[in-house]
Amino acid sequence: MLQKDVIHNKDHTETVHETENENFLKEFIERSITRRLIPKGLSWFGCMGGLSLLAFIIQLGTGIFLMFYFVPSTREALASIQYVSHRVSYGWLIQRIHAIGPHIMIGMVLSHMIRILFKGIYHHPRELHWVSGACLLILTLLMYYTGSLLPAHNDKYSTVHLTFLYAIHIAGIPLAMVLCMGMHFFMIRKTGIYEPL
Amino acid sequence: MKDYAKHKRPEMLEPFFPNEIFRHIIVSCFFIVIELIAIIVFPLHTNLVIKKPDHIPWFLLPVYKLNKLIHHETLFISLLIFFALLFISWPFLVSRKRHTALPINKEQDTRIHHVRYTKRHGNLWQSPIPFTIVIVVIISVVMLCFINL
Numbered sequence A: 001m002l003q004k005d006v007i008h009n010k011d012h013t014e015t016v017h018e019t020e021n022e023n024f025l026k027e028f029i030e031r032s033i034t035r036r037l038i039p040k041g042l043s044w045f046g047c048m049g050g051l052s053l054l055a056f057i058i059q060l061g062t063g064i065f066l067m068f069y070f071v072p073s074t075r076e077a078l079a080s081i082q083y084v085s086h087r088v089s090y091g092w093l094i095q096r097i098h099a100i101g102p103h104i105m106i107g108m109v110l111s112h113m114i115r116i117l118f119k120g121i122y123h124h125p126r127e128l129h130w131v132s133g134a135c136l137l138i139l140t141l142l143m144y145y146t147g148s149l150l151p152a153h154n155d156k157y158s159t160v161h162l163t164f165l166y167a168i169h170i171a172g173i174p175l176a177m178v179l180c181m182g183m184h185f186f187m188i189r190k191t192g193i194y195e196p197l
Numbered sequence B: 001m002k003d004y005a006k007h008k009r010p011e012m013l014e015p016f017f018p019n020e021i022f023r024h025i026i027v028s029c030f031f032i033v034i035e036l037i038a039i040i041v042f043p044l045h046t047n048l049v050i051k052k053p054d055h056i057p058w059f060l061l062p063v064y065k066l067n068k069l070i071h072h073e074t075l076f077i078s079l080l081i082f083f084a085l086l087f088i089s090w091p092f093l094v095s096r097k098r099h100t101a102l103p104i105n106k107e108q109d110t111r112i113h114h115v116r117y118t119k120r121h122g123n124l125w126q127s128p129i130p131f132t133i134v135i136v137v138i139i140s141v142v143m144l145c146f147i148n149l
């Protein structure tokens, strides 16, 4: 009897919790997706920020794959990249995406910035959007620089040097970028996007 | 999250779903196609030894040329840091709060004043000094790429 009661009680609270959760989820989805309204007539140039994000995510995905094979030592770096692009199935595709992607990503980030610059969207209250974005651009360029030195078969760089570059390429700078992006997106959500008058 | 529906007539708004979501998907697919085409079209010399300056990418060319021009490591790096700081603090450097006339009632009027001012001087080409600076910087960066050293 007691046992049953307890079970009954537990069930009851659980269902209450579930319906509450469902309601919360439903309301959240309705508020932020299905019933959300946005201003009409946004420019196609406004996509550039989103495309920079997409390009970054592609770099992240392909970069993690490359990490499985890359050996950060002066002797083996080049060989390991060649191994990925010739022996691993579809490795060439991933490697080429990771090597060509930065050019496209930087093009996207620059056109994003130029739109913001010429439209004057950095004015109050959006100064901090610019600050976090500018840090993102600098970090992206640093990412390119550190990345392009990784396959370099160069006597100028020692293995210690290469390991350092590798560490900041796969962990240090991406972490900083993710932090800056969090700041960027948080503030965009706060102020909303810039709307045409 | 900002509510865009405030102070707006219904015909100035559109639903986020599905209109905006579909636009995102289309643009993302377009981007991926461009990237795949770029992979096929552009030859890759990345597996080879990186030889400067043949493999300097287009966006680092001005920096590389500046380095050649200056010939002084410390000065070059300080200059880069200086430019980076200027770039980051650009909105504060061209802030027009200074130019607004002092309102009589400080508490409230500043904001109204400021909003009006922002609306009139939104675009870069409506404020002559920042516009000139930007154009001069763009021209000098492009010129830097074409300098023969």
Ligand code: HEM
Residues within 6 Å of the ligand: A045, A046, A047, A048, A049, A050, A052, A053, A056, A109, A112, A113, A116, A121, A122, A126, A129, A130, A132, A133, A134, A136, A137, A140, A181, A184, A188, A192, A193, A194, A195
């Ligand atoms: C990895 C680099 C970057 C990513 C992923 C990124 C992403 C985004 C996204 C998704 C938006 C939303 C609206 C839009 O697309 O226009 C945005 C807005 C914005 N971004 Fe970026 N961004 C980056 C770099 C930059 C840079 C370099 C700047 C300027 C120096 C910048 C300044 C801004 C500003 C001011 C806005 C607000 C625009 C508005 O309110 O409509 N961002 N960014």
Ligand code: HEM
Residues within 6 Å of the ligand: A056, A059, A060, A062, A063, A064, A066, A067, A070, A081, A095, A098, A099, A102, A140, A143, A144, A147, A148, A149, A150, A151, A169, A170, A174, B046, B047
């Ligand atoms: C903004 C993002 C990124 C940019 C611009 C970038 C850029 C580059 C570049 C230009 C290379 C040289 C590729 C080559 O010439 O073959 C490279 C290599 C590499 N990257 Fe990245 N990368 C980014 C993100 C990442 C991330 C997030 C990771 C890891 C989680 C990563 C891991 C690697 C590895 C392991 C290599 C060496 C393998 C190779 O060179 O093919 N990258 N990166």
